[in-house]
Every structure is written in structure tokens, then in C-alpha cells.
Amino acid sequence: xxxxEQDPGPFNVPEGATVAFNCTYSNSASQSFFWxxxxxxxxxxxxxxxxxSGNEDGRFTAQLNRASQYIxxxxxDSKLSDSATYLCVVNDESNYQLIWGAGTKxxxxx
Amino acid sequence: xxxxxxxxRYLVKRTGEKVFLECVQDMDHENMFWxxxxxxxxxxxxxxxxxVKMKEKGDIPEGYSVxxxxxxxxxxILESASTNQTSMYLCxxxxxITYEQYFGxxxxxxxx
Numbered sequence: 001x002x003x004x005e006q007d008p009g010p011f012n013v014p015e016g017a018t019v020a021f022n023c024t025y026s027n028s029a030s031q032s033f034f035w036x037x038x039x040x041x042x043x044x045x046x047x048x049x050x051x052x053s054g055n056e057d058g059r060f061t062a063q064l065n066r067a068s069q070y071i072x073x074x075x076x077d078s079k080l081s082d083s084a085t086y087l088c089v090v091n092d093e094s095n096y097q098l099i100w101g102a103g104t105k106x107x108x109x110x
Numbered sequence: 111x112x113x114x115x116x117x118x119r120y121l122v123k124r125t126g127e128k129v130f131l132e133c134v135q136d137m138d139h140e141n142m143f144w145x146x147x148x149x150x151x152x153x154x155x156x157x158x159x160x161x162v163k164m165k166e167k168g169d170i171p172e173g174y175s176v177x178x179x180x181x182x183x184x185x186x187i188l189e190s191a192s193t194n195q196t197s198m199y200l201c202x203x204x205x206x207i208t209y210e211q212y213f214g215x216x217x218x219x220x221x222x
Contacts, residue, residue, distance in 0.1 A: 004152065008150065032209050034209070034210075042215070042216075043200060043213035043214060043215050043216050044200075044213050045213070046210055046211075049210075063156045065121070087152070087153075091209050097168070098151040098209060098211065099152075099156065099157060100145075100152035100154075101152050102150055102151055103152070
């Protein structure tokens, strides 16, 4: 079975700190990778795509390690508003479906 | 702005009732999806559709059916609701040949 594994957390982090979390995926043929953000009792929203070369969007950096089959998300200078659950998502290459991790809960404390 | 709407935010039904969950998107997306989300589990795909009148089973289709009579509307039907179908139901849509999915606000269904 194709899977995406994440540490459920919660990660309790002081405001202003840097936090990073990873997810691992089992399907070596996957080509597309994403991080979604889900606030409490809300729907998931795309945070960023993860490219082979890595990508950065403001305080957020995503990296892909194909050899070890993991994806990472780094958040610098964390804000209270970053508190959310971060979902790691990988494509199923046989169709246009996505395989979802269960999420990592992040709590930023003042 | 991208918009996916779902017919209800909260729903309480009795065991054995037939339940209809409706989803509408205004983005002219070809693909539409129904997921359920339970604590500690990732989103699990129930059914998806790539086109009008077309449907495909996802990972957990048992106890559910779907209907897509118009491009913008995708309905999920619980033929006879059971307590183990108590969950958050999320509808999503995407363009053909892309993976980025846009979600509705979800329907929290409780079956008693």
C-alpha cells in the first residue's frame, strides 16, 4: 500500500523560533509533492509545492530528498498564526490522485 | 477567487437514513473528489470524478455512491447511514492533469 508517514506531534515551539518537520513516502515513482496547511476545523489549503531543487516562499522552505524518500518543511521566525496542522501530500503516479499524510500539528506559543 | 461550497457544515442523521451531501465548484474544474477525514488518519478518498456522468471508486467506496450530472456539482450519497460513517466529509476539485486541489469547508456528519 502506498503511504505517507508524518510525526503527528504536537510540536510546541516558542514564537520566533525555527521549526522543521519531515514526512516519508513509500512510492518511489511519485513525482509531485506538496505541503498543505489545515487550521482547526477548517479545510486543507495548499501551502507550497515541493520541487526537486527545493523551494522557498518567505519564511517557508521545502526540500525533497528522493534517495531517502522524504520531504521536509522548515519554518523560520515562526508566528502565532503558523499554528496549524501541516499535511504532507504525494501524488499517485498511476492517476491524478493524491496520497495524504495524517498531518503534523504545530503550536506556536507566545 | 476559487470557490468550493458544500451544502451543510454540520449534519446529524439517524442510522439507516439516506444522506445527501452536495458540493458545487465555480472554477470550471474537470476533477472532483470526495474524502473523509478522521482523527489520526490522512484524508481517505471515497470517490472521484474526471468528467460529467463519470465516477471512479477511491480507497473506501463501500456504503457510498456519487452522482455528477453537471460539471460543477458532485454529490455524495450514503444509502443507509451507519454510525461508523460519522466523520468530516471534504469535497475538492482540480483542473485536469494538475494535482492542486481546492477544498470546500467540509461537512461534519454525525450518525446516531
